Amino acid sequence: MRIIEKSAFLTDKNNRSSAYHSQTVRTRVAEIISTVKEQGDSSLFTFTEQFDGVKLNELRVNEQEIAEARDVVGEDFIQALQEARRNITAFHESQKQPSWFMGEQNGVFLGQKITPLDRVGVYVPGGKAAYPSTVLMNVIPARLAGVPKISIVTPPQADGKINPYVLVAAYETGVDHIYKVGGAQAIAALAYGTESIAKVNKIVGPGNTYVAQAKKLVYGDVSIDMIAGPSEICVVADETANPQFAAADLLSQAEHDEAASAICITTSEEQGLTIQNEVNEQMNQLDRHDIIEKSLEKNGRIVVCKSLDEALELVNTIAPEHLQLMIKNPYDHLHMIRNAGAIFLGNYSPEALGDYFAGPNHTLPTNGTAAFASPLGVYDFVKKSSVIHYTENALSTASESIITLAEAEGLTAHANAIRVRKA
Amino acid sequence: MRIIEKSAFLTDKNNRSSAYHSQTVRTRVAEIISTVKEQGDSSLFTFTEQFDGVKLNELRVNEQEIAEARDVVGEDFIQALQEARRNITAFHESQKQPSWFMGEQNGVFLGQKITPLDRVGVYVPGGKAAYPSTVLMNVIPARLAGVPKISIVTPPQADGKINPYVLVAAYETGVDHIYKVGGAQAIAALAYGTESIAKVNKIVGPGNTYVAQAKKLVYGDVSIDMIAGPSEICVVADETANPQFAAADLLSQAEHDEAASAICITTSEEQGLTIQNEVNEQMNQLDRHDIIEKSLEKNGRIVVCKSLDEALELVNTIAPEHLQLMIKNPYDHLHMIRNAGAIFLGNYSPEALGDYFAGPNHTLPTNGTAAFASPLGVYDFVKKSSVIHYTENALSTASESIITLAEAEGLTAHANAIRVRKA
Incomplete structure (x- = not known):
């Protein structure tokens, strides 16, 4: 899992494939x-x-x-x-x-x-x-x-x-x-x-x-629901993150398939190196070693940022499907996250917990679509209908304004529908 | 505007164009x-x-x-x-x-x-x-x-x-x-x-x-937001509907363009004939007469149903963008409407009121998509992120179940991400 600079990472990211298929x-x-x-x-x-x-x-x-x-x-x-x-x-x-x-x-x-x-x-x-x-x-x-x-x-x-x-x-x-x-x-x-x-x-x-x-x-x-892309994790790790845990979570994402993407953003180069070592050690003991290795080679990156603010702004640019904030006082920084499908806080809230068990949906926006899309929910299985009722008096009070607006649009039959109702 | 039987109407409707474009x-x-x-x-x-x-x-x-x-x-x-x-x-x-x-x-x-x-x-x-x-x-x-x-x-x-x-x-x-x-x-x-x-x-x-x-x-x-199709109105008129108003509303829809669709469903053949006459009389006085005539010829229909129940079931099949319930006690029948973008109640709530003025959105699902889509709203301009936090104890209690589920899916690195956190 390569450690790279933010600027190099962003250049790579801009070459991401779009929703256009072949x-x-x-x-x-x-x-x-x-x-x-x-x-x-x-x-x-x-x-x-x-x-x-x-x-x-x-x-x-x-x-x-x-x-x-x-x-x-x-x-x-x-x-x-x-x-x-x-x-x-x-x-x-x-x-x-x-x-x-x-x-x-x-x-x-x-x-x-x-x-x-x-x-x-x-x-x-x-x-x-x-x-x-x-x-x-x-x-x-x-x-x-x-x-x-x-x-x-x-x-x-x-x-x-x-x-x-x-x-x-x-x-x-x-x-x-x-x-x-x-x-x-x-x-x-x-x-x-x-x-x-x-x-x-x-x-x-x-x-x-x-x-x-x-x-x-x-x-x-x-x-x-959405056009699903490969699954992604973004782990933000400061010096308080447990590197063994962070590595295990990056590996769990990478095992999905070779196109899966595991990104670690850290504010500490030392932490980045420790996580890199942990990834290599744990990987060898995992069943899906071959998939994981290819996935990390292709899409796994450790990005070192100068500050937590810079790290969280990079998160918003990535708009990851899964975000783990393995940082000190994660609740205090929640307001800075604009784009993420699911946000996992602290050292004991791994993505795997959310994939199966905690309760929030695991169908999440992938491939940067967390900038505009939401987790699947009850709201995806209902539809809304507007209901409008005016009495004769209420319509009479409003009628001149409606006629003015309809005529500004050149839709005179709309104006007529109001006029025929005027006493 | 032709008066037709429900069965003939449904046959026509099934030939509706789909969202596939040329x-x-x-x-x-x-x-x-x-x-x-x-x-x-x-x-x-x-x-x-x-x-x-x-x-x-x-x-x-x-x-x-x-x-x-x-x-x-x-x-x-x-x-x-x-x-x-x-x-x-x-x-x-x-x-x-x-x-x-x-x-x-x-x-x-x-x-x-x-x-x-x-x-x-x-x-x-x-x-x-x-x-x-x-x-x-x-x-x-x-x-x-x-x-x-x-x-x-x-x-x-x-x-x-x-x-x-x-x-x-x-x-x-x-x-x-x-x-x-x-x-x-x-x-x-x-x-x-x-x-x-x-x-x-x-x-x-x-x-x-x-x-x-x-x-x-x-x-x-x-x-x-949606793939918008031509605008549609469906007016359900029983014997209490004011035929002059109903006609004006059908005409207001037809003036949008030649592809617009104005459907009247009535439980009374006599009411159907009266509305037909009113449409013909008012049409001649309207500026956008030519568009209206072509639109009504192509897509304007008066459908006679045997009962109000049958009429409202037909509404659900059409799933109209705009629905006007010009019937006695319209509130009592609201629960029977499953598919409609906006529902206008009574003789004094014409579509034109909703197009400009009342407050509900006029961006509505067209072309039968009211069966699954909603009016545009504030909810279309936000996205949601799940937030998940477990303490060490909470995760420990859940860990065996999560491991069982992960292993059933063959995702053993997911199970590993839970195991490394066990004391």
């Missing part, structure tokens, strides 16, 4: 979407055979498969999952918003009505790894929002089954349907519907570059 | 964006000459131009604008959300920190019409959210100036910069920055198909 991927994904729109289920079977190497007879997971999964995963896992579910539920309960109204004086009633979405689809990545936490973090807020129908799509394993940890998490959170389909074809099925899979209003959940591009293409016809 | 437009827009990214300001001057027919020396509007505009618009307009600004401000004040925290017991602190976006760009359409209301509806919520820098982009008129009503509205709402540039090139400039125009975090505001496509393409690199 033309090749876009064209291929657009073709897949068109095919699913035209051919429905039959194309899903074909694509699954082609991309996942499995010939399925049925897309939907049945109850027997879920029962089998519960036998496989073990009681410890189910208990830990239920504990996490309780914490995630408790945190997201606080995000519920009521409908509200105001101004009922003088014959004016104005408000906003909150309504849950009708149907939501959750993409859960498959392949080598299993992500039960993705199920919890996406399904729980949708449930709390009051969404009546929630479906999961996830690619099948080579044996045609779904990972048992994912199935149990889906069962525990009360998912309505689970479909064995992944990739751009799964996104297309959720966006436009097929014989088996109902069209949804919103698609959430992480995925590879094909999934991300498919979400971008269907965006507008349905809602999506 | 390949030709997409390719052209992608080229414009690349050019602006590479060439900056000089390309903006070139495109403005090419598309708007104006050779500019300066993109930014200066103070003298604003002072001149104030002289042109007249005192009545300024007063009406200020009244609207007060109403819009009062409504949007209610949307402000505080940062919050919970669970500070047992050494656990969890919360969400709300931070305004750093920079926002507002697209204001130009051309023949002037839209000062667009300025109010986009700038006021951004200001209330605390956004420090707000820029407007809007295409210049043939004389190289900006419409004076737009300029005055920008002045009254305290916009920081106004730039004479429109189309896809303006969206590209806001998304990536040029020598004159600073990169923003979010782009809001309506526009033509080029602007909409450009917003879709830059989405992900910056945030956008």
Whole structure:
């Protein structure tokens, strides 16, 4: 993990890839979407055979498969999952918003009505790894929002089954349907519907570059959570940071995949060197050593800043998905952080705590989008409608001003709609 | 305006255009964006000459131009604008959300920190019409959210100036910069920055198909409000509706442009016929007669339903941008509306009231997207960051569960980040 100067780091960062995907991927994904729109289920079977190497007879997971999964995963896992579910539920309960109204004086009633979405689809990545936490973090807020129908799509394993940890998490959170389909074809099925899979209003959940591009293409016809990029951590460490802990957290981010990004910003060159050594020592003992090494080589950096102010301003420039403030009195500096998905304070609040357990959502804005985007929440699964009521008197009082504004815009039929109501 | 059966209406509706734009437009827009990214300001001057027919020396509007505009618009307009600004401000004040925290017991602190976006760009359409209301509806919520820098982009008129009503509205709402540039090139400039125009975090505001496509393409690199489609109204009229008023409101929607859509759903065939006659009579007296006639021919329909329940279910299927409930006891039926951008109640709450004056935002989800999207609001100009703090004891209590979950996902470096913290 290289130690570099702030200026060199910023030069590198400006060469970051943008949300524009390659033309090749876009064209291929657009073709897949068109095919699913035209051919429905039959194309899903074909694509699954082609991309996942499995010939399925049925897309939907049945109850027997879920029962089998519960036998496989073990009681410890189910208990830990239920504990996490309780914490995630408790945190997201606080995000519920009521409908509200105001101004009922003088014959004016104005408000906003909150309504849950009708149907939501959750993409859960498959392949080598299993992500039960993705199920919890996406399904729980949708449930709390009051969404009546929630479906999961996830690619099948080579044996045609779904990972048992994912199935149990889906069962525990009360998912309505689970479909064995992944990739751009799964996104297309959720966006436009097929014989088996109902069209949804919103698609959430992480995925590879094909999934991300498919979400971008269907965006507008349905809602999506975000275009997810590789996962990132930024650890700000002053001389009070425990270097062993800081190193472990950087390594935990780097194990996600080779594109993951682990940045340490320190105000002490000595601390930087100690963390660098800790990273090298711990890395050798970790299972996913090979991925970690490539990820750190490519995107892992230790940046030395002159002051804490400079370090925190650099954080705002990076707008990291995960930020750990391993500094003295971290609460005192919270106001200086403008751009970060999740902020972990102190030596005992590692990212891994937030990934699984603490309660806040782990679906966070990546790739600098924390400058404008938020963690997934209950608010992502409702929509608002304005409500407006004026009495005859109230409208009469307002009518001249409305007519003036309408005519300034040259919209005289708008003015007419007010005039016909004048006694 | 044709009267049709519900089934025929639904068949037509399913042929609605989707958010997929034509390949030709997409390719052209992608080229414009690349050019602006590479060439900056000089390309903006070139495109403005090419598309708007104006050779500019300066993109930014200066103070003298604003002072001149104030002289042109007249005192009545300024007063009406200020009244609207007060109403819009009062409504949007209610949307402000505080940062919050919970669970500070047992050494656990969890919360969400709300931070305004750093920079926002507002697209204001130009051309023949002037839209000062667009300025109010986009700038006021951004200001209330605390956004420090707000820029407007809007295409210049043939004389190289900006419409004076737009300029005055920008002045009254305290916009920081106004730039004479429109189309896809303006969206590209806001998304990536040029020598004159600073990169923003979010782009809001309506526009033509080029602007909409450009917003879709830059989405992900910056945030956008929505992909706006043509404006729509849906008037539900029972026998208590005033047919003259209902007709005027349908006509006011139809005057926007030929693609605008005015739908009347009635539970009474007699009422449908009366409204049809009223539409024909009033239309002939309106300035924008030609646009209205084409719009109504193409997209204007009166649908007769058997019951109010059936009518309101049809509303949910349409998910209209604007909904007027011109029915007996409209409040009693509000719970049946799931999908609508804004809901206007009774005979004296016409859409035109909401377009300019009442206070709720007029930027609303179009083209059926009210099924998943919301009116623009203060919440669109802030982002949230999760905040997580555990003490050593709190983490120790949770550690076994976290390790179990991390290992179920095969992410052993995550488990390691917890283990190194165990005493």
